[in-house]
Amino acid sequence: MPHRQASSERALILALIGRDASIATALLAEAGIASVICRDLEELRARMAEGAGLAILTEEAVRTADLQPVSGWVASQPPWSDLPFILLTGRGGVERNPAAARLSKVLGNVTFLERPFHPTTLVSVVETALRGRRRQYEARARLEELHTREAELRDLNATLESRVAREIDERAVAEEALRQSQKMEAVGQLTGGVAHDFNNLLTIIRSSVDFLRRPNLPEARRARYMDAVSDTVDRAAKLTNQLLAFARRQALKPETFEVGACLSAVADMLDTVTGARIRVVLKVPEACCFIRCDRSQFETALVNMAVNARDAMDGEGTLTLKLTGDRPMPAIRGHAGSRSAFIAVSLHDTGTGIDAGDLARIFEPFFTTKEVGKGTGLGLSQVFGFAKQSGGDVEVASTLGEGTNFTLYLPQVDAPAVERQAGAPSAADSDGAGRRVLVVEDNVEVGRFATQILEDLGYATEWSTNAEAALERLGTAGAGFDAVFSDVVMPGMGGVALAEELRRRLPNLPVVLASGYSHVLAEEGSHGFELLHKPYSADQLSRVLCRVIANRPDIPVGITG
Structure with missing residues (x-):
């Protein structure tokens, strides 16, 4: 034993x-x-x-x-x-x-x-006690076995946790690699589309400029090439605006307006855009519905959706525009909805519909199912970006063979108070007439070209390469300048900060800002200053300067108390 x-x-x-x-x-x-x-x-x-x-x-x-x-x-x-x-x-x-x-x-x-x-009694009692003791030993053995299994389970659990943690880390690495791959694919698609479209535009400009440099070019051909350059610049500006709209980085000019009246005007225009074989039906409520957004971008979004519907109907069918107000916005594509009041503008077409596999991608920039040359793939991305940046969203539902319905949601607002219209410059103020303008631009080529344009328009100009130098030149009384024309994006103090500082120091000195893109403007707006979008024309610059100078209060410029 x-x-x-x-x-x-x-x-x-x-x-x-x-x-x-x-x-x-x-x-x-x-x-x-x-x-x-x-x-x-x-x-x-x-x-x-x-x-x-x-x-x-x-x-x-x-x-x-x-x-x-x-x-x-x-x-x-x-x-x-x-x-x-x-x-x-x-x-x-x-x-x-x-x-x-x-x-x-x-x-x-x-x-x-x-x-x-009796001896037998003692032996019997002892054997009974031993049987009870043996059951205790059996319980001990079971407990030890349980403890052993528990330890084994703990070890197994630790191993599994380590394996799971390792697999989670590996999955996270794989997912991050996939996200980066998708990002690169999206960036590649985006840059490829931008490069393709801009190279087409630059080809037109370059060829036109080459012909314009030829001596003895007939005046009719010269005018044709000049028009081609001007039109191409407009198309390039539209392309960048569409990209910024998709990225929700465009500088919007919000205003409050009645949607029904705007839709009526757009519907009349759509008769021309969509063609005679497409019947445009408008349904608006009797009650007025107001929104506050960039009206031009709103109308552009409607036109982009209408053009998409026209192509889906192959030029023949019915396009229905319907407006409803005081609606909550539903959850769209996994984004939370809202119980606040929204207007909903829906455009329903009787076209071929959109394949389910394409529905998730239709708002991507440069994604299009149209034939080459029949669309850039930026129209719906502009709608998406505009809706998001304006506090709304856009929903799409489609059935193959039965048509597609786009619904644009935007926050509804109260009717606006009547605002006093600012005075417009007179015909006599169509040129600079010797007015003094301080140009603030860090880019040497753009600064030199802007001062040249203004001098050709009849302005007297000076040029500062940064905001700090401009403040020093203006001093405490404005140094006799009639206006300041400043770029927005500059090293050090930006154009918006310069304008705000001038509004504090010299409240009667008008400031006009110019920008091709600024995240400050996109996120916060123009802060109440006049804004020119690059590329701008000489006429646009002259009209804006004439207006702000004409509306300048006729009081001495200086420090306010």
Whole structure:
């Protein structure tokens, strides 16, 4: 028998008087039960620590002894263990022996055996105690097995967590790589489309300029090439505006207007745009609906959607424009909707519809299902960008063979108060008439060209290459200048900051800003200053300067208190 099993099955005997210990040992030996006789309580505690099946004590051995060592061991047993004690007493159990109650509290699992007893009784009690002890060992074995499995599960869980964490990291890396790939693909598509369209435009300009440089060019051909350059510049400007609209980076000029009247004017224009075989139907409510946005961009968005519908109908069908007001905006393409009041302008066509696979891409720049030469793929991207930048969205629903419905949502506002119209410049103010303009431009070529244009228009100009130099030149009284014409994007202080500083220092000095693109203007607007979009014409620049100078308050320019 292994040592651990022999120790765990043995009986420990503590009987200090007479032959009780030797008799008990002999009786147990005949029953095949090993036993060990202990000399005192200290040895009993030590033997219990080594391992035991039960302990047999005589009342005389423990009646007056210090039981602290034994009680301490009993209290410190592991959860599975409850060592059985057999107490040999001459006065019965707790019913007739008050001292037995104290021993029950100290020892815990105690069986009282009153002397004299039959040898068979002792063996029977001991075997019963051992069976109970064996069940405790079985419980210990199950607990150890459970602890082992728990440890294995913890190790497995740690391994799985490590594997999952590693797979999550690998997935994150893969997703990031995919996003970067998609970004590069989108950038490639965008830059490719821009390069293609701009190279076409530059080809026209370059060829026209080459012909204009030829001597003795007939006047009719010269005019034709000049018109070609002018038209191409307008197309290039429109292209950049469409790109900025998609990116929601265009500088908008919001105004409040009634949508129904605007739709009526657009519907009349669409009869020409869509052709005679497409019937344009307009449905507007009797109640007025007002919105505040860039009216020109709003009308452009409607025209872009109408042209898309015309092409989908192959030039024949019905285009229905419908306006409804006081509507909440639904959730669109995963973006949250809004319970605020919106107007909804829907354009429904009876065309071929859009394939489900293309619906998710129709607002991407340069994506088009049209044949080469029949569309740039920027019309719907302008609609999308304008709607988003104006606080709304655009929804599309389509069924192949049944047509498509675009719905443009924009925030609805209250009717505007009547505003006083600013005075317009008179015919006499059509040129510069010697008025002094300070040009602020960091780009040398643009600055030199702007001053040349203004001088040709009759203005007297000076040129500062940055905002700080302009402030120093103007001083505290304006240095006799009638207006400031400044670029927006410059190193150091930008054009908007310069204009705001001049409004504080010299509130009567008008400022005109010019920009091809500025995130400040796109996000915050023009801050109340006149704004020219590049590329601008000489006539546009002259008209704006004439207007702001004509509307300048006729009071001395200087520092206000």
